[in-house]
Amino acid sequence: MLKVRNLSVSYGETPVFSDLSIQIDSGKITGIIGPNGAGKSTFIKAVLGLIKSQSGTSDYDGKPIKAIQKKIAYVEQRKDIDLTFPISVFDVVLTGSYAQLGLFNMPGKKEKAAAMDSLNQVKMQAFASRQIGNLSGGQLQRVFVARAILQQADIVILDEPFVGIDLQSENAIMAILKQWRNENKTILVVHHDLNKVHNYFDDLIIMNHGIVASGPTEMVYNPENISKAFSADLSSVLFSQKEGQ
Numbered sequence: 001m002l003k004v005r006n007l008s009v010s011y012g013e014t015p016v017f018s019d020l021s022i023q024i025d026s027g028k029i030t031g032i033i034g035p036n037g038a039g040k041s042t043f044i045k046a047v048l049g050l051i052k053s054q055s056g057t058s059d060y061d062g063k064p065i066k067a068i069q070k071k072i073a074y075v076e077q078r079k080d081i082d083l084t085f086p087i088s089v090f091d092v093v094l095t096g097s098y099a100q101l102g103l104f105n106m107p108g109k110k111e112k113a114a115a116m117d118s119l120n121q122v123k124m125q126a127f128a129s130r131q132i133g134n135l136s137g138g139q140l141q142r143v144f145v146a147r148a149i150l151q152q153a154d155i156v157i158l159d160e161p162f163v164g165i166d167l168q169s170e171n172a173i174m175a176i177l178k179q180w181r182n183e184n185k186t187i188l189v190v191h192h193d194l195n196k197v198h199n200y201f202d203d204l205i206i207m208n209h210g211i212v213a214s215g216p217t218e219m220v221y222n223p224e225n226i227s228k229a230f231s232a233d234l235s236s237v238l239f240s241q242k243e244g245q
Contacts, residue, residue: 001025002047002155002186007056009039009046016042017210020056024203026154026186029177031201031217033191035230038208040190041077041159048074048157060155060186068155070099073148075158078140083133089143090128093118096150111150118146122172138169145176155186163192174200194238197221 002024009016016039024030032040045051047058049066058065065072073096096118097111107115119125122142132140141161148156156177162170180187181202191197197204197217204220206212212229213220226235 002058002060002188004047004058005056007043007046007058008054009042009051010054015209017207020210022205022211022214024186024188024205027181027184028202029181029187029189029200030203030205031189031191031197032205032207033194033197033229034207034212038229039210040207043207044074044157044159044188044190048072071154073151073153073156075141075144075148075156075161077159078137078163081132081140083140085132087132088128089124089130089132089135090115090119092132092143093146093150096147099151115146115150118149119143121149122146122176136166136169137163138165141165142169142172145173149176153185155188156180157188159190160192161189194226194234 003022004024005021007020008018020043032043034040042051046053046056047065049058060068060071093115094107094111097107097115101107101111116125116128119128122145124139124142124146127135127139127143132143135143145158145161161173177187177189189201191200198221201217203215204217205214206220206225206229208229213225223235223239226238
């Protein structure tokens with residue numbers, strides 16, 4: 001399991017959250033929801049050590065996160081990716097083998113075959129030679145999921161993977177996430193579509209500059225917690241729609 005203890009992050013003198021502690025279990029798909037600017041992406045980056053935190057620790061099965069970087073697959077938001085970089089779809093996926101190979105070893109036939117197999121699993125093998133900037137949002141996300149497949153990580157973290165993508169890609173990604181869940185991986189997904197929370201996540205973390213609520217989705221996704229994190233108006237709309245279904 002992934003444990004976060006007393007994590008605090010500030011930008012300058014502005015605190016994002018303070019003394020945040022949570023446990024994220026393996027064998028489940030855990031979602032993170034919250035309004036824009038609530039600290040969701042900051043939380044992920046702080047846990048991974050990608051940004052500086054003022055205090056706190058993160059460990060996986062008792063080992064510091066820094067010691068198990070090879071076991072972590074992180075798919076950042078599309079807006080944070082340089083789509084002009086001259087790299088093909090196949091080569092992006094192949095980078096998933098680098099952690100296991102080590103610094104001075106190059107991918108061979110075995111790794112290249114595994115990369116193509118990973119692309120095949122997300123139905124993107126026909127795009128192997130295409131430059132990543134020439135993909136749709138959904139295609140690009142499937143490529144990064146293929147890279148995570150090749151990496152064989154124990155922890156998979158995706159930041160807003162379903163923003164601006166087609167339904168076919170969304171379904172394909174969810175199928176892979178469910179497969180990873182069955183393999184007992186730790187899966188963490190920042191998500192924006194509140195209407196799909198019950199369908200997608202076993203556990204849920206609701207954030208707004210800290211944790212409003214966390215636990216099994218059926219327990220924490222309720223009008224009270226959505227009102228606290230977002231607004232009473234949004235909660236009313238969401239749950240009146242649910243009651244009318």
